[in-house]
Amino acid sequence: MLPDIEEKKTFVREKFAAISPRYDLLNSVLSFQMDRYWRWVTTRELRSFPDGAVLDLCAGTLPLSLELTRQAAGRRVVAIDFCEDMLRAGVKTMSRDGRAGRIQPVCGDGEEIPAAADRFWGITVAFGVRNLANTRKGLAEMWRVLKPGGKLLILEFSRPRNPLVKPVYNFYLNRILPRIAGVVSGDREAYQYLADSIAAFYEPRELLAMMREAGFAKAYARPLTFGIVTVYVGVK
Numbered sequence: 001m002l003p004d005i006e007e008k009k010t011f012v013r014e015k016f017a018a019i020s021p022r023y024d025l026l027n028s029v030l031s032f033q034m035d036r037y038w039r040w041v042t043t044r045e046l047r048s049f050p051d052g053a054v055l056d057l058c059a060g061t062l063p064l065s066l067e068l069t070r071q072a073a074g075r076r077v078v079a080i081d082f083c084e085d086m087l088r089a090g091v092k093t094m095s096r097d098g099r100a101g102r103i104q105p106v107c108g109d110g111e112e113i114p115a116a117a118d119r120f121w122g123i124t125v126a127f128g129v130r131n132l133a134n135t136r137k138g139l140a141e142m143w144r145v146l147k148p149g150g151k152l153l154i155l156e157f158s159r160p161r162n163p164l165v166k167p168v169y170n171f172y173l174n175r176i177l178p179r180i181a182g183v184v185s186g187d188r189e190a191y192q193y194l195a196d197s198i199a200a201f202y203e204p205r206e207l208l209a210m211m212r213e214a215g216f217a218k219a220y221a222r223p224l225t226f227g228i229v230t231v232y233v234g235v236k
């Protein structure tokens with residue numbers, strides 16, 4: 001069952017706090033390490049902005065923030081998440097290779113981004129938009145803080161359409177994944193929420209329409225790995 005809108009923020013924050021110590025491990029086990037490839041592809045979309053500040057929204061344990069700083073030595077990242085435990089777990093395990101100094105973790109809400117207008121050349125949101133209680137409000141805020149000409153990248157789960165892949169994926173997502181995740185994290189409900197929220201999330205064309213409504217131009221969607229995830233691109 002999915003929580004209703006009012007309860008969603010509290011539910012999501014508490015669930016991520018509960019799984020934060022195991023989040024990175026589960027991510028790579030449950031995705032067969034494909035999550036790294038997906039984050040790499042997403043980050044590459046910002047290669048025309050190697051300098052200046054990028055916002056990593058719903059940054060969690062900072063995996064995408066790290067990839068953003070790895071791909072460009074002159075880039076700084078403001079990493080915002082409303083779950084302090086997720087940010088702390090990320091900071092604790094961050095390698096001491098100099099990239100940490102270019103990442104600024106900030107505890108804040110993606111629907112009321114604590115940043116001035118026209119501040120960032122790029123925004124990345126990996127597996128975060130699905131968790132927002134109000135998608136339109138979040139997109140409007142992303143548009144506000146992006147510089148004119150800047151780029152928004154959303155990486156999010158989608159539902160594969162291939163008739164051979166679809167039943168296997170659904171079986172894995174609904175039956176196998178919550179069980180493994182339950183044992184490893186001690187919180188099966190969090191991963192049942194993952195399956196339910198993927199099933200309930202917008203179709204790519206619907207999210208694209210919302211991005212355009214929010215003001216983003218040149219918006220398109222690029223499915224990866226049979227459409228298990230999709231990268232959405234938009235320009236302010």
Ligand SMILES: C[S@@+](CC[C@H](N)C(=O)[O-])C[C@H]1O[C@@H](n2cnc3c(N)ncnc32)[C@H](O)[C@@H]1O
Pocket residue numbers: 012013016027057058059060061062063064080081082083086108109110111125126127128131132133
């Ligand atoms: C699935 S995790 C993704 C973390 C990271 N981006 C990654 O690639 O693994 C989703 C994150 O979104 C955060 N989140 C959900 N709603 C949020 C909101 N309204 N404002 C800020 N962060 C939010 C959660 O706390 C969680 O850390």
